[in-house]
Amino acid sequence: MTSTEKYKQEIAAHLNASPKQISLYWKGRVGLYALLKAMGIGQGDEVILPAFTCVVVPNAILYLGATPVYVDISDDHLNTTFAHIKEKVTPNTRCILVQNTFGLSSELDQIAAFAKDHSIYTIEDCTHGFGGTYDGKPNGTYCDAAFYSTQWNKPFSTGVGGFSLLNNQLLEQRLKEVNQELISPSLKQRKTLGMLIRVRKFMLHDSTYWPLLRLYRSWSKTGAVVGSSTATELETIDLPEGYFMASSSEQEKVGIQSLKSLHEFSKLRQKSGLIYNEFMRKHGQWNYPDSVLPNHSFLKFPVFVKDRTRFIQKAEKAKVRLGDWFLSPIHPVTANYELWQLDPHQFPKAEFYSNHILNLPTDSKNTQKVLRFLLDNMDELISWEK
Template sequence: MSTQDTYRTDLADFLGINADRISLYWKGRVGLYAVLKAMGLGPGDEVILPAFTCVVVPNAILYTGATPVYVDINPNSLCCDVQSIEKAITPKTKAILIQNMLGLSYEVHEIGSLAKARGIYTIEDCTHGFGGKYQGQVNGLMSDAAFFSSQWNKPFSTGIGGMLVINHRALKEPLQKINATLVAPSFKDRVVLSALIWARTYLLKGYTYWTLLRWYRWMSNKGWVVGSSSSEELVGTTMPEGYVKGMSLVQCRKGIKSLKSLQKAMLLRKNNALKVHDWLVEHHKMCVPQPLMEDHAFLKYPVLVKDREAFIEKAEKARLPLGDWFISPLHPVKSSLVPWGLNINQYPHARYISQHIVNLPLEGDLSRLMNFLELYQNEIL
């Protein structure tokens, strides 16, 4: 069995499905693009998605020629609810993205039932949700298709990378034709990614986190290293050269290794999330609603703060690796969102959350983090 087949089989075993339903890609967003093409989307079609996501998601839609239609989020779940989605449906709607946010899925069955009744495809955005469940069912298996990410800081990592799961039989054949056109990662791609994986494994520590993060983002924006997003993806809506790319053996080997420790990592994150949650409740802060806790896989724990820049600056001085997902309704774009067809004034919840959210790390010992929260509790909403 090849390395890619072994990795695909390991993923399938973890999800409880057949391996032939899984396609592997250089990045998860390529899986979204591929399935949209397999669904036959193009000019004149619409795709409903949250107005609080990563810019690469509407990019994948725009690359097909289709139009993204944004829906505001529920401020409690950070996901869209079925009522808001229903209002956005038009005769042009061909697909609905059901987003998992930081490990939390929300109203998946309700949205799926609505879409099925209207003859609309559903796609789970599980870039944060691999390994989690919603009402006892595995994330990614409750819709027509689902795409996942295994980039840095995701449930498990292949450096960069992602995959697609197909649940609708009619999509299998057209997807195979699209996969046959995938570009292979170049020698440079593989070497640079291997070096980054090594650096992250051996050099990225608490005291080096912020310095290396700034360096990595600057280098990736320049196109000098393999980044989560290329500079082209952050400034416009033209598909970058070599976008439709398959997964390398470097990523597969890293994925095989990472999956072996995923269950242990998920349990640690869940236990740590409960500690943070209890502290937030005790101090009367905003937190994940209790009814959503049981199925929440918790990639990170989201909290809202009065002044995010000041709060993150304090965390940097304390050498705590806080996350900044999402710093804008279309992360990480801070400039005008007009090229992506999004007017932030029409989505007040997404705008507010994107101005105040930080996410707390849930790996390892939380002693320093909890002390930090105690020290700056008045800055937390």
């Protein structure tokens, strides 16, 4: 069996799916692009998406000439709601993208049923949610399709990487044809990714974590190493050269290995997430309502701070590894929003939350250290009564 077949088989087993439903890509965003293309989405079509996402999501829509239609998020769970999505539907709506933010999807059953009734496709952005469930079913199995990421800090990692799950059989042939256009990663790209995966082991230590993170971020900005996003993706809406790329056998082999510890990490994340939620509630901070907790896989736990720079500095001193996802409604872009057809002021909740958000780690065995740090810095958090 090839690494491609084995990897697809392992992924499919976690999703109660068949390996035939899985496609592998160099990054998760490539999977989204392939799915949209297979759905025939293009010029004049509208795709609904949250105004609290990663810029590569509207990019995939714009590369195909379609129009992103943003929806604000809810105070309750930081996801879009069915009611708000419905308001944005027009005769040109071809697809609704729902996001599993930090490991939580919301109102999926209602959204998927409504979309089906109106002949609108649905895609679940499960980049945060592999291994978790929604109403007892694996994340990604409610919509016509889903895409997942295996980039750094995702439920399991292959450095960069991603895959898609297709649930709508009518799209099978079309996706197969689209996937035939995938190019292969170059030897240099495969080698640098392999090197980064090896170096990453050193980031397990607190003494090297912050210096290496800074180095990686500055190198990936210049394109010297395989980074999360290229300058073309962050500064333009032009399809970058070499974007539509297949996975490499190196990613597949690392993926097969990393999947072995997924279950253990998923359990740890859920446990930590529930501990943080209880703590935040007790201290009058933003927290999730009980009703959504069973569906949350807690890849990260959001906190809202008054001064982000100061809080990050304090966390580094206390050796607490914070994440900084969704620093803007189309993370990490903070300028020229009009290129992405976004006016952030139209989305006051997404704008407010992205101005104050940081994320707590849920995969650390030492939640007590994080809680101590929070207790020492309660005056830095925005107090919140629901």
